[in-house]
Amino acid sequence: MSRKHVNQLLDIVLHAAGLGATLVGLIVLCALLVDIFSDGLGRLSWDFLTNFPSRRAENAGIFAALAGTVWVMTLTAGLAVPIGVAAAIYLEEYSAGGRWSRLIEINIANLAGVPSVIYGLLGLGLFVRTLAFGRSVLAGAATLALLVLPVVILSSREALRAVSPSLREASYALGATKWQTVWHQVLPVAFPGILTGMILALSRAIGETAPLITIGALTYVPFSPDGIWSPFTVLPIQVFNWVSRPQEAFLENAAAGIIVVLALLLAMNGVAAWLRDRYQH
Amino acid sequence: MLRRQRDLVEQAIEWGLRSCAAVSVLVTIGIISVLAFETVQFFRDVSPIEFLFGTVWTPLFFQKSFGVLPLVAGTLLVSTIAMAVALPAGLLTSVYLSEYAPAKVRRIVKPVLEVLAGIPTVVYGYFALLFVTPLLQRFVPGLSGFNALSPGLVMGIMILPMVSSLSEDALHGVPRGLREAAYALGATRMQATIRVVLPAAFSGISAAGILAVSRAIGETMIVTIAAGQQPRLTANPLVPIETMTAYIVQVSLGDTPTGTLAYRTIFAVGMLLFMSTFLLNLASNWLRERFREGYA
Secondary structure: OOHHHHHHHHHHHHHHHHHHHHHHHHHHHHHHHHHHHHHHHHHOOHHHHHOOOOOOHHHOOOHHHHHHHHHHHHHHHHHHHHHHHHHHHHHHHHOOOOHHHHHHHHHHHHHOOOOHHHHHHHHHHHHHHHOOOOOOHHHHHHHHHHHHHHHHHHHHHHHHHOOOHHHHHHHHHOOOOHHHHHHHHHHHHHHHHHHHHHHHHHHHHOOOOHHHHHOOOOOOOOOOOOOOOOOOOOHHHHHHHHHOOOOHHHHHHHHHHHHHHHHHHHHHHHHHHHHHHHHOO | OHHHHHHHHHHHHHHHHHHHHHHHHHHHHHHHHHHHHHHHHHHHHOOHHHHHHOOOEOOOOOOOOEOOHHHHHHHHHHHHHHHHHHHHHHHHHHHHHHHHOOHHHHHHHHHHHHHHHHOOHHHHHHHHHHHHHHHHHHHOOOOOOOOOHHHHHHHHHHHHHHHHHHHHHHHHHOOHHHHHHHHHOOOOHHHHHHHHHHHHOHHHHHHHHHHHHHHHHHOOHHHHHHOOOOOOOOOOOOOOOOOHHHHHHHHHHOOOOOOOHHHHHHHHHHHHHHHHHHHHHHHHHHHHHHHHHHHO
16 A cells, blocks of 8 residues: 555544544433433423422422522522623723733632542632521522622623624713713623623533532521522532432432433523624624 | 713623623632642641541541542553543544645534534443443453443543544644745655644643643543542452542542542542642643744
């Protein structure tokens, strides 16, 4: 075989290996979905969504965890979005290119790579103990807010950067101040992009388990939270609790709980994709 | 007068925005202070030498021993297995998507792979424990119900999209002219890829690889669920082990009273974890900057 043929053969080999590797990811994704749906779909029912956890697997439901997730996510968004968007406005509109903003940029890039369990230790030391929030909804939401802050800042900056400079110039030309320009012109145009970023940040937060366990969120909570100081659990912690039990019936509950989490994630990402399609020019 | 008032409002707003931007710096300072505070307390009772080089980790037992090496070994073992999957598969995927695949295939495959990265880790834990481990037990004799192999493989799949998308960015950053020059000299796509494109994108790809290692070291729920919680100094992937992250979760689940030595161990372990991932992230950022400068 000539050298040319060898090279052509190797070209085919690399092509096939690349295709194969790509398929590995896709096949595992299918296997995972099929496994979870076949384990859990039979357990999914209205009662499962509205019951509190129980020591008897067939009576157990996810209502407390679902309510906890809604509480924590709402509060996380309420904390992370204003701070994150304000930080993005500062970095993008006020101090672009300065040394201070360079430092903040490097810092944000590094924070995005800190393991989530470390944020749990931060929340435990700072919110649960030093600020004495206890193991409350507020402590959990504050911890997750810090965790997703880099995502909110990065995506909001991108949305602000996409706003055409001529819009700002027109506003200045009419005598508007910097803040008037940002508030009345730039933010409304960037809003869909910021919203998309917020949804993506929350879809990261909704699956987080380790940081909330670390701050001491409970794994067995037979009530829904009644305020920001209430103890709580969330869906992934409930799933983790069921996975750690040996009985087959609880594992089915875990799979059914996972289906609910995946459905929420799908819905959130669907809305984000819809927003992006609708407003992207 | 009105004008001065307006200027004051503008200044106040700018200060408000600046302090929000400063929050992210405060988070870093907060992480380091919390970890350092408890770690210093910990080192009053346990010598750093015993902690870093001891080979027995039993802080929750009656006979306490504080050698962190079994947790480090567990972390390295699982991460190595994960990287053995994620690096080759991720790199081959990126080569395929960037150099071989038709645009239509790329447009469909990329977002589907991103789905893998968006699945909560507790779901992967379930999958590793209840699907992959039983499957592997059919082929691997002596595989324990909890082991390093299955969570390692699953973690590799989880990290794969990150490796492939970052490497693909690096491959895309290589100027077209380099490829065209290779083709003009009669190279096949394989030759152009291996001899020209991959070397040119090397620092970008290494940045992706290092970031992937950092992700693997910090990953928590998969190993907590599927690797067992038995600190063990071993390189055997078939037996239960414990990673640094899983230990932090294990202690947090129990009723360890605050202020005790056992409680402080999680911050000392957390400090070690934070420093390792921090250094890896810095190295990765540095490599990526260098890559960007090369082709800016």
